[in-house]
Amino acid sequence: MESLDRSARIYIAGHNGLVGSAIWRHFTAEGFTDLIGASSSELDLRDRGRVFSYIRDTNPDVVIDAAARVGGIHANDTFPADFLTDNLQIQTNLMDAANAIDVDRLLFLGSSCIYPKYAPQPIKESSLLTGVLEPTNEAYAIAKIAGIMQVQAYRKQYGRRWISAMPTNLYGPGDNFHPQNSHVLPALMRRIHEAKLQGASEVVIWGSGTPRREFLYVDDLARACLFLLEHYDDGQTINVGVGDDLSIHDLAVLLAETVGFEGELVQDTSQPDGTPRKLLDVSRLTALGWQAAVGFPDGIARTYDWYLHNIDHLRTK
């Protein structure tokens, strides 16, 4: 496959989010000169008419869909209607509008929660649709599975060179540190940091602490997005991860060490565990020549540094 033209117009939907902002940084560093984006207040991607106008008026060569209703286990479990409907609308509007102006290259981002709750580990792409989903994020997962199918359908019916990628759990600068609605890593980083400042003797960790998760530093995902657009042209979705995981308890210990909190870590087993394990098989991606560069604890240290520098204007949703 050919490398992307550095003067191509690239629309990064969701460019203010964790993933979209990392993609913007990476593409800028790689010499792309015509990146475009719009915040949700400028362009609500659920508004089909406005999405069609925006895409027609801006005429991008490439569309990267990093816009979505996103959240951790609590948000997914509490707002399933929003996670299903918003995501179906956002991705459908973007893909239909991109198709209407013959956009040749599009990257859709899903999530590792598309795979069955008890999929064999590490999870291969072929596990898709082979078993029941994790109930806490079923609505979101169904929307993301529909996104994979939409990419495949556009490839088949219109010959589009569109692709989808399924990242594992992500973290890094620009993450959502909301106390309830965020993912585990930013949530615990903040809670442990605040416990240290308050001189608290303990910090509560949701669930049993035994679930295992794989964490990819978001700048690595941004690298993978460019790599895939330049090296991958297949309807089958492709996993993006690091190939290693740890328990939530061990994550909390690592975060406490990073923050310098010496109190106790207490499990609240009234909170849900979610999927017991979600480690991606990344052999298809590594066979193409890509691998993650930022591991623990370096990525955690970088994220904590970002958190400390941005503590006064963290996201509020």
Ligand SMILES: NC(=O)C1=CN([C@@H]2O[C@H](COP(=O)(O)OP(=O)(O)OC[C@H]3O[C@@H](n4cnc5c(N)ncnc54)[C@H](OP(=O)(O)O)[C@@H]3O)[C@@H](O)[C@H]2O)C=CC1
């Ligand atoms: N975070 C993670 O652990 C993982 C994320 N992913 C995937 O990566 C993608 C990006 O996620 P992430 O960056 O974490 O999420 P964020 O919440 O950080 O960012 C999502 C972005 O989507 C935009 N957005 C949401 N709703 C709308 C809307 N109605 N109209 C316009 N824009 C909207 C927001 O724009 P604005 O800021 O302007 O409001 C925001 O910038 C998603 O597809 C997600 O599924 C996959 C695996 C794991």
Ligand SMILES: C[C@H]1O[C@H](OP(=O)(O)OP(=O)(O)OC[C@H]2O[C@@H](n3cnc4c(=O)[nH]c(N)nc43)[C@H](O)[C@@H]2O)[C@@H](O)[C@@H](O)C1=O
């Ligand atoms: C990326 C992925 O993210 C979500 O799935 P998840 O991996 O289960 O996400 P999570 O990060 O919220 O939790 C991971 C684990 O950690 C535990 N946990 C402990 N303490 C806190 C805590 O304070 N906050 C949170 N959120 N979790 C905590 C929590 O109980 C669980 O066992 C999706 O819904 C889905 O949308 C998706 O794609």
